[in-house]
Amino acid sequence: MAGGLPGGRVHLLQGSPGSGKTTIALQFLLEGLRQGERCLYVSMSESRDEVLSVAESHGWSLADLTILDASQAVPEDENTLFQPSEVELGERMDAILGEVDRVRPTRLVVDSCTELRLLAHTQARYRRQIMSLKRQLADRDGTVLLIDNPAPDVPDVLLQSLAHGVIVLEHVQADLGGDRRRLRVMKMRGVAYRGGPHDFVIRTGGVVVFPRLVAAEFRAPMASETFATGLAPLDALLGGGLARGTSTLVMGPAGSGKSALSTLCAVRAASTGEHAAIFSFDESTQVALARSRSLGMDLGPHVSSGRISLDQIDPAELSPGELVHRIRAAVEERGARVVVLDSVNGLIQAMPNENFMMLQLHELLMYLSQRGVLTVIVLAQHGIVGEDVAGPADVSYLADTVVLLRYYEAQGAVRKAISVVKKRTGAHETTIREYVLDGNGLHVGEPLTAFRGVLSGVPVYDSPPPAAP
Numbered sequence: 001m002a003g004g005l006p007g008g009r010v011h012l013l014q015g016s017p018g019s020g021k022t023t024i025a026l027q028f029l030l031e032g033l034r035q036g037e038r039c040l041y042v043s044m045s046e047s048r049d050e051v052l053s054v055a056e057s058h059g060w061s062l063a064d065l066t067i068l069d070a071s072q073a074v075p076e077d078e079n080t081l082f083q084p085s086e087v088e089l090g091e092r093m094d095a096i097l098g099e100v101d102r103v104r105p106t107r108l109v110v111d112s113c114t115e116l117r118l119l120a121h122t123q124a125r126y127r128r129q130i131m132s133l134k135r136q137l138a139d140r141d142g143t144v145l146l147i148d149n150p151a152p153d154v155p156d157v158l159l160q161s162l163a164h165g166v167i168v169l170e171h172v173q174a175d176l177g178g179d180r181r182r183l184r185v186m187k188m189r190g191v192a193y194r195g196g197p198h199d200f201v202i203r204t205g206g207v208v209v210f211p212r213l214v215a216a217e218f219r220a221p222m223a224s225e226t227f228a229t230g231l232a233p234l235d236a237l238l239g240g241g242l243a244r245g246t247s248t249l250v251m252g253p254a255g256s257g258k259s260a261l262s263t264l265c266a267v268r269a270a271s272t273g274e275h276a277a278i279f280s281f282d283e284s285t286q287v288a289l290a291r292s293r294s295l296g297m298d299l300g301p302h303v304s305s306g307r308i309s310l311d312q313i314d315p316a317e318l319s320p321g322e323l324v325h326r327i328r329a330a331v332e333e334r335g336a337r338v339v340v341l342d343s344v345n346g347l348i349q350a351m352p353n354e355n356f357m358m359l360q361l362h363e364l365l366m367y368l369s370q371r372g373v374l375t376v377i378v379l380a381q382h383g384i385v386g387e388d389v390a391g392p393a394d395v396s397y398l399a400d401t402v403v404l405l406r407y408y409e410a411q412g413a414v415r416k417a418i419s420v421v422k423k424r425t426g427a428h429e430t431t432i433r434e435y436v437l438d439g440n441g442l443h444v445g446e447p448l449t450a451f452r453g454v455l456s457g458v459p460v461y462d463s464p465p466p467a468a469p
Helices: 021-034 048-057 084-103 113-120 123-138 157-162 232-237 258-271 285-294 300-305 320-332 344-350 354-370
Strands: 010-015 039-043 066-069 107-111 143-148 165-172 180-188 197-203 206-210 247-253 275-280 308-312 336-342 374-381 401-410 413-423 432-438 441-447
Touching (some): 010 157, 021 048, 021 107, 021 143, 021 206, 039 048, 066 084, 084 113, 084 123, 113 123, 113 143, 123 143, 123 157, 197 320, 206 320, 232 441, 247 258, 247 354, 258 285, 258 300, 258 336, 258 374, 258 441, 275 285, 275 320, 285 300, 300 308, 320 336, 320 354, 336 344, 344 374, 354 374
Parallel strands (some): 010 165, 039 066, 039 107, 247 374, 275 308, 275 336
Antiparallel strands (some): 180 197, 401 413, 413 432
């Protein structure tokens, strides 16, 4: 939504237990208090002490918030002569409206309508009471947030039809790792809201929402610019270097030097005064720093100076929305010109399924492209040598440039080879070169013209043709 909830209207917040309804409602009221408004919280199911304990867990003070414990509005003596819908519901409604008339709040939360539904006994009476409540609250020019805890898979369409806006919270329990929470705006009359699911988390201090990324919002003209890696043979293989605003996929089996190649790009950017961001799914920060030192490309000084941000990602605990939020922060707040995702294998683990991952990755790469960022993504393939090397997902079509690394056997040793199989932004070499990693960094040799079948893993040595007479 652009700017928040429309004022003077009744809105509905639906979700299962533990999805964050009360936390969002309290944040809504606390923001009103911060702006000098009068706010009222009506609790139908929780006591005042329980509400205060929720606020205390987030470090909030509710001293200026008026709280009506409507669960105590009915006399303690149990009514046995009349139906609850005939007495208790009316008494609670009168208590709520009486407190509204006394406080005259500009923001009101009723938590929750589930209690009113149970007391109404019939759908017809419940509808009449809700419509009456909506009409009387609307006459008082306040912004109302109704909280509802519907039955699983059976949303209260009555409340959804009467409310001006409807926000639904989902609490997804993962098989492994932390639970995932998503927010969806189902309805908001007169407002151009962003549809679809939006990931959010509950932390100490409240709810943090990560709006779904829409790359089309960042379209802008971009000048063509080449990023040279600083390694002349590699730049020659790449046809002069990599283009800004493009994505490069570095793929190969484990240990073939994929992370080292992506690190080279980050270090090159930092050495020229730019900022680079590395998001590591597979390595800890300590291992990444140690690996870079062993290859003569020490990340430590650049990380200390702030030229490179090294972010260790735990895919079991991080939602896709939060990951995108971190990448956007690196680009928009810290000015990253090079972004490294190491690796897509870890990204796949963070996604619910492959189709969702492809859409999310496509949107992310389009966004980074339109921001003029060079993106390097790493994909580890299964297998070591031979023709059965394959990746867990085909993401090569998403990348503008594809760099392929392979092992091959020659003269009783296992060697590495590098080649460029795709580049959308220009010409590139079609040769296969030797690729060596040692304590002095990366080395790309001359084209392997004396071999045939290098990519198969077991090449055949071709003797040079006889000299012309």
